[in-house]
Amino acid sequence: MKRLFIATAFFALLVLAWHLLVRAEIWSPVLLPGPAAVGEYLWASLLDGSLASSSWVTLKRLMIGYLIGCLAGLPLGMLTARSNTLNDTLGVLALGLQTLPSVCWVPLALIWFGQSESAMLFVVVMGTLWSVLISVDNGVRNLPPIYTRAARTMGSTGFHTLRHVILPASMPYVISGMKQGWAFAWRSLMAAEIYVTLLSGYGLGHLLHFGRELNAMEQVTGVMLVIVLIGLLADKILFSPWERFLHRRWGLNG
Amino acid sequence: MKRLFIATAFFALLVLAWHLLVRAEIWSPVLLPGPAAVGEYLWASLLDGSLASSSWVTLKRLMIGYLIGCLAGLPLGMLTARSNTLNDTLGVLALGLQTLPSVCWVPLALIWFGQSESAMLFVVVMGTLWSVLISVDNGVRNLPPIYTRAARTMGSTGFHTLRHVILPASMPYVISGMKQGWAFAWRSLMAAEIYVTLLSGYGLGHLLHFGRELNAMEQVTGVMLVIVLIGLLADKILFSPWERFLHRRWGLNG
Amino acid sequence: RPAPAPDGLLRLGHFPNVTHLQALVARSFSREGRGWFEERLDREVRWFVYNAGPSVAEAIFARSLDAAYMGPSPMLNAYVRSAGREMRALAGAVNGGAALLVHPNSGIRTAADFRGKKLATPQLGNTQDVQARAWLSAQGFAVSLTQHEVYVLPTKNADQLSLFARGDLDAIWTTEPWASRLEMEAGARVFLEDRDTCATLLVARTAFAETQTELTQKLAAAHRELTAWISSHADEAAARVRAELRELTGAEVSAELLARARRRMTLTDQIEAVQLQTLLEQAHAAGFLRASPDLTALLRHCTSVRQPS
Amino acid sequence: MNDPQAPPAKLLIDGVNKTFRNSRGEVLALDTTTLAVDEGEFVCLVGPSGCGKSTLLNLVSGLDTPTHGRVLMDGNPVTGPGSERMVMFQEHALFPWLDVLGNVLFGLKLKPGLDAKERVDVAKYYLKLVGLERFLKASIHELSGGMRQRVALARALAPNPRVLLMDEPFAALDAMTREQLYADLQKISAAQKKTVLFVTHNVREAVCLGDRVILFSPNPGRIREQFKVALPRPRDINDPALSVLAGEITRALKSHTA
Amino acid sequence: MNDPQAPPAKLLIDGVNKTFRNSRGEVLALDTTTLAVDEGEFVCLVGPSGCGKSTLLNLVSGLDTPTHGRVLMDGNPVTGPGSERMVMFQEHALFPWLDVLGNVLFGLKLKPGLDAKERVDVAKYYLKLVGLERFLKASIHELSGGMRQRVALARALAPNPRVLLMDEPFAALDAMTREQLYADLQKISAAQKKTVLFVTHNVREAVCLGDRVILFSPNPGRIREQFKVALPRPRDINDPALSVLAGEITRALKSHTA
Numbered sequence A, B: 001m002k003r004l005f006i007a008t009a010f011f012a013l014l015v016l017a018w019h020l021l022v023r024a025e026i027w028s029p030v031l032l033p034g035p036a037a038v039g040e041y042l043w044a045s046l047l048d049g050s051l052a053s054s055s056w057v058t059l060k061r062l063m064i065g066y067l068i069g070c071l072a073g074l075p076l077g078m079l080t081a082r083s084n085t086l087n088d089t090l091g092v093l094a095l096g097l098q099t100l101p102s103v104c105w106v107p108l109a110l111i112w113f114g115q116s117e118s119a120m121l122f123v124v125v126m127g128t129l130w131s132v133l134i135s136v137d138n139g140v141r142n143l144p145p146i147y148t149r150a151a152r153t154m155g156s157t158g159f160h161t162l163r164h165v166i167l168p169a170s171m172p173y174v175i176s177g178m179k180q181g182w183a184f185a186w187r188s189l190m191a192a193e194i195y196v197t198l199l200s201g202y203g204l205g206h207l208l209h210f211g212r213e214l215n216a217m218e219q220v221t222g223v224m225l226v227i228v229l230i231g232l233l234a235d236k237i238l239f240s241p242w243e244r245f246l247h248r249r250w251g252l253n254g
Numbered sequence C: 001r002p003a004p005a006p007d008g009l010l011r012l013g014h015f016p017n018v019t020h021l022q023a024l025v026a027r028s029f030s031r032e033g034r035g036w037f038e039e040r041l042d043r044e045v046r047w048f049v050y051n052a053g054p055s056v057a058e059a060i061f062a063r064s065l066d067a068a069y070m071g072p073s074p075m076l077n078a079y080v081r082s083a084g085r086e087m088r089a090l091a092g093a094v095n096g097g098a099a100l101l102v103h104p105n106s107g108i109r110t111a112a113d114f115r116g117k118k119l120a121t122p123q124l125g126n127t128q129d130v131q132a133r134a135w136l137s138a139q140g141f142a143v144s145l146t147q148h149e150v151y152v153l154p155t156k157n158a159d160q161l162s163l164f165a166r167g168d169l170d171a172i173w174t175t176e177p178w179a180s181r182l183e184m185e186a187g188a189r190v191f192l193e194d195r196d197t198c199a200t201l202l203v204a205r206t207a208f209a210e211t212q213t214e215l216t217q218k219l220a221a222a223h224r225e226l227t228a229w230i231s232s233h234a235d236e237a238a239a240r241v242r243a244e245l246r247e248l249t250g251a252e253v254s255a256e257l258l259a260r261a262r263r264r265m266t267l268t269d270q271i272e273a274v275q276l277q278t279l280l281e282q283a284h285a286a287g288f289l290r291a292s293p294d295l296t297a298l299l300r301h302c303t304s305v306r307q308p309s
Numbered sequence D, E: 001m002n003d004p005q006a007p008p009a010k011l012l013i014d015g016v017n018k019t020f021r022n023s024r025g026e027v028l029a030l031d032t033t034t035l036a037v038d039e040g041e042f043v044c045l046v047g048p049s050g051c052g053k054s055t056l057l058n059l060v061s062g063l064d065t066p067t068h069g070r071v072l073m074d075g076n077p078v079t080g081p082g083s084e085r086m087v088m089f090q091e092h093a094l095f096p097w098l099d100v101l102g103n104v105l106f107g108l109k110l111k112p113g114l115d116a117k118e119r120v121d122v123a124k125y126y127l128k129l130v131g132l133e134r135f136l137k138a139s140i141h142e143l144s145g146g147m148r149q150r151v152a153l154a155r156a157l158a159p160n161p162r163v164l165l166m167d168e169p170f171a172a173l174d175a176m177t178r179e180q181l182y183a184d185l186q187k188i189s190a191a192q193k194k195t196v197l198f199v200t201h202n203v204r205e206a207v208c209l210g211d212r213v214i215l216f217s218p219n220p221g222r223i224r225e226q227f228k229v230a231l232p233r234p235r236d237i238n239d240p241a242l243s244v245l246a247g248e249i250t251r252a253l254k255s256h257t258a
């Protein structure tokens, strides 16, 4: 209770200080819009639906791309961890591509797919896939061998071992890899949306970009707040349950 | 030896397939430049120095911003982990800002600092700082209490405990946080460079953007290769020694 | 990859910019339900707005556009990059509409004063950028991505104004309406004015021009008719341009600004082959293009080419 | 044992040795060793740390293969691990992603011929035997070290293997629990005629449980001496006769190591 | 001990109890307990798992504070941990980021009055005592469980504390190493008049080392019985007289638990 109060008080004070600083007009209002202006923008764009529709466009792109990336990265990561040949080929490729910020794919994606949803999806998938692949590979590779040995003595082989031992045992790595994949996907989508305007729908990144084009800093700030909010919610909804499960079952923290 | 050979053969085959596909002219040459064209571009821009100067500009921005982010994030993370009040205020703030792709800061940074190096630095610092802070906080928070308890019974207190027990004990988390901070800094710098042209120097992101502006896909592809190379080298040079140390001393993998 | 448009649909691209006069006027007709091209081609027309030539080229490469208004440099660039395959010019649209402006405090009086100064252009490799580099080279400055006797800085139009106002830029080579805005809002001085160089063209995707020859010719004809109409209905056209810009960008363009801008522009439906050849060579010299191929294929579908006499 | 009329040994370790290669060179973990174990026999392996006891168990389980020699079960070469030879590892090797019941069920699910209900009943029976009937749903990390060892014991016993390979199974238990389990293990192995290889550091434990106690010495690991334990069963660890034999074996152990 | 003329007890646990609060409610880990330990006395605590032995050690070390009552050392209240009461934890609690020597040096560096060379000499002396002189530079994860416990022992002994609090220090050791350390620990604590609180599951170990053996019973944890061990020192764990007393204590332990 007391801690909640401190946190609330802190953020209220922060907003108040922000408001007073802007009111004092130390800086020009274009440099820093006040909380009132940001609030107004948020309210107005909530009412006219532009915020909701942009958030939906962005989330749809993110979800689909992320899902594809995870669905491909999981089995590929398992494979590269179990086969030396795959690891020396696909694994090395993944290592290289993982260090490539996926926004760098944007020019090629635009040429290949046009200014279309597919281009965005491609960028998001590139952001997710390699990072998930590598985390899963790492997780499986670093499994204590005792688990598979124990399973083998109990008669488990092949796919049964994969499904009932290797997959659950590498869970903590898989979750943290998926979390990192999410962070990268989110970052690359925002970067791509800010960088290119799509014909097929304006996402939050576009709103941000338009805010800059119009020198409307209250729009920029408002959209940033929405992005933070979505990020926090995604974390809560997508990953917290898994982490709580791991914590409870394995006694792991984080 | 055999594995090295397989890897080499695989990548040689990949390049060959790429070459043949382009030669077969299945796609228009704007869609996919051949390895020969990419090689030519790389060679030419190595000779005229533009590649080296851009890499240097990018690396300088990255290094300075990353360093600032780490230097600020490390002590702040320790503090938020040790103090409930700081955690409920600064910690919550950091959690929110960490989910904000730091490319979203670009519009504000441009207004605040102009199209200058400071704007780029700001974006890179925002990319590094929060992620390092949170990892360090996590690391310190999840330390097995047995270490500090043991140290206290041996007469260690206050700063001595911080310096000689908490800091080294949270090393694995700190390293992985710094690694993630690096990945975010690298991604945000690329996104920012691609998005805005600076008056003070062209980085690799700018070369990529210019490649797109000129529809010069061999330049885009060439610069992407350089980015991958730098990413891999940075990983090798910055993090591999630490990870090897952890592996050797703690018996950790990864 | 996006499929070619279904029959009965024509996809046209343009900028929300006064130098795309024909597009703005035609689109304002479409908005009233009596579309200029729709009526003459018996097609549904869908308009797409871009703000940079390379995006138009990307869209054409990706087959998501059939025809577009765009500047000559990006068009040439796309033509050369695709080894002459993807891009065809149909007609001229607007000439001129560009100027080199200098900051009153920059101390630039003569061409020699540009040494060490910062000169902004709208975009790397666009028409003004190529021209600026060519002009600077002609004045004896070494300018390239690594040589900076004059700093040529590709900067977005939106950013140019504020940077210029803050004194971060000494000179700007740009198009209308930015040139006039710089004059009116930032006190910029005109150093050079360009009323003649090709600024906007009507182009088409090769596959479109070759498979739908008749439609292509009808499109060019309608465009020529529109150009003539704008010349003869200057006031109504100006009103339509202002209204259309308000619709597209939400920003008001004052009548004075438009008039000032309009004075620098020359309407045309012709393409001067020599100008294109010159631009091509300049782009080649600036290092943007590695080859300067023959332009015959580019102009194959254009019926109004003015060849050198 | 070499009588041609006798049935073949249940387990025959036949001239086996095992070399490990590590960064500093080769380690001869187990020197050439021959050992025959009869059906239903309970054999205890005793010896100082690093003398190759775990290595031998791994070879018999089929998880490792000998550098030379062969391991036979019922006269057939052992080619890999199998559920007829259940292993209890020195580390507990429980699966942290399953609860206590889930861990015991894991091996049972791989055994054909049982339906879901029967499996749960069997698992519960063995968990009750080790005194954990109240922890069916507990997570592994919530258990104390001794409780984990007991879960591992239940997991190894539940599929009713013919051969049990146990590596210091009782090290983390307190004296009372341990005595209870000595009694239970003797009862089970006698009733079901199990063949057991049992590694321990505790000589009294070895004498209490084993039909035979085998002494190892290290560097390289090899068998040094064998003791038949002819005491009547069930045996009590506090029986003075047992202490006498244990003292004798301890002295032998010291003499080999010194 | 209650003689007003006698010097105050080295350690006085005075009417102490300790309650833990967890998700399911409160646990009375240690019921009201009073215990006085004289200077130079070696007291062993024995009792089943969960009876509050570690809890008591934590209270004496100053790492935890009692819910009621007080802990006095030399007549002064204990307010926090200090290097005059060195603890050997049930888990080994070694620092993985330091090598073996570094771990032993950690406590020595916090002790004033030694220069670098002397510190290394002291550390090496104690590492030699526990038989690890060849592992000075080894990483902790490279050691076996028994070796880790021996490093922890050296770390606790090296700063030469007046009071030693040891929580099952010898659980992971094999019999031979253990016997060696019984002898060394008796020698050290006698020579330096150390006051020792020693927790173990092994009754024979308690009888071998302790001047007094204290029996705990669980739920809630409390002292049930005390035994003076009057056998002459140094004692050998295999001494029959010791076995007799151990048997008696074991029976008492069982009767309290049953």
Ligand SMILES: Nc1ncnc2c1ncn2[C@@H]1O[C@H](COP(=O)(O)OP(=O)(O)OP(=O)(O)O)[C@@H](O)[C@H]1O
Residues within 6 Å of the ligand: D020, D021, D022, D027, D028, D029, D047, D048, D049, D050, D051, D052, D053, D054, D055, D056, D090, D221, E144
């Ligand atoms: N995987 C391995 N690689 C290299 N050396 C090994 C390996 N496994 C065991 N050894 C070595 O083989 C020898 C025998 O090891 P083993 O684990 O069989 O001993 P043990 O008798 O079980 O000892 P303990 O009582 O400590 O469990 C040791 O010297 C050990 O260092």
Ligand SMILES: Nc1ncnc2c1ncn2[C@@H]1O[C@H](COP(=O)(O)OP(=O)(O)OP(=O)(O)O)[C@@H](O)[C@H]1O
Residues within 6 Å of the ligand: D144, E020, E021, E022, E027, E028, E029, E047, E048, E049, E050, E051, E052, E053, E054, E055, E056, E090, E221
């Ligand atoms: N931090 C804690 N929070 C809640 N309960 C605790 C805590 N520490 C100990 N307990 C409880 O207090 C009781 C005594 O624990 P303690 O660790 O002192 O037992 P012990 O005698 O050392 O047992 P063992 O022989 O297993 O080490 C146990 O029931 C335990 O569950």
Ligand SMILES: [Mg+2]
Residues within 6 Å of the ligand: D053, D054, D055, D090, D167
């Ligand atoms: Mg072993």
Ligand SMILES: [Mg+2]
Residues within 6 Å of the ligand: E053, E054, E055, E090, E167
């Ligand atoms: Mg304890």
